[in-house]
Amino acid sequence: MALNLQEKQAVVAEVSAQVAQAQTIVLAEYRGIEVGDITKLRANARQSGVYLRVLKNTLARRAVQGTPFEGLAEQMVGPLLYGISADAVAAAKVVHEFARTNDKLVIKAGAYNGKVMDVAGVNALATVPSKEVLLAQLLGLLQSPVSGLARVIAAVAEQKTATA
Incomplete structure (x- = not known):
C-alpha cells in the first residue's frame, strides 16, 4: 500500500x-x-x-x-x-x-x-569489543603494574620476616 x-x-x-x-x-x-x-x-x-x-x-x-x-x-x-x-x-x-x-x-x-x-x-x-569490555581491559592493563609491584613488595617482606 x-x-x-x-x-x-x-x-x-x-x-x-x-x-x-x-x-x-x-x-x-x-x-x-x-x-x-x-x-x-x-x-x-x-x-x-x-x-x-x-x-x-x-x-x-x-x-x-x-x-x-x-x-x-x-x-x-x-x-x-x-x-x-x-x-x-x-x-x-x-x-x-x-x-x-x-x-x-x-x-x-x-x-x-x-x-x-x-x-x-x-x-x-x-x-x-563493547565499551564495557574495552574499559575492563584498560583497567586490567592499568592495574597489572601496580599489583605486580605489590606482590614483589609482599614477597620481599615475607622473605625478610622468614629470615629474621
Missing part, C-alpha cells in the same frame, strides 16, 4: 530524528528472509538499542540528506534493511551476528562517524 504525502513526511521525520542521534548506520539486503527470522532480528535490535527499519530508499535518502551519512545515498539500492544506532558498534554487531546465522541477510554497506564503509569495514566494526 502506498503512503500519502503526510505519511511519507512523518516517516522521513522519524528516521531523520534517529539519524541525528546516530553514530552508525548499516545497510543490509533482506531478500528471501522469512518473517519469523526478521522478527527475531528486530527483537535483538530492540534489546541492543538499535533502530531497525525497512524503508523505501527514496525516503531514506531524504532522511540522511545534509547529515554526515549522506555518502550512503549511493549504496541505497534494492530491498534494504536499515540499522541505526547511537552506540558506535551496536548496529553493526546486531546485523553482523544475524548475517552469520542467516545467509539470506547480506550486508551491503555502512557508515560510522561520517565515513562510508564497505562490507569488510562493517564486519570489522562489528567485531570490536
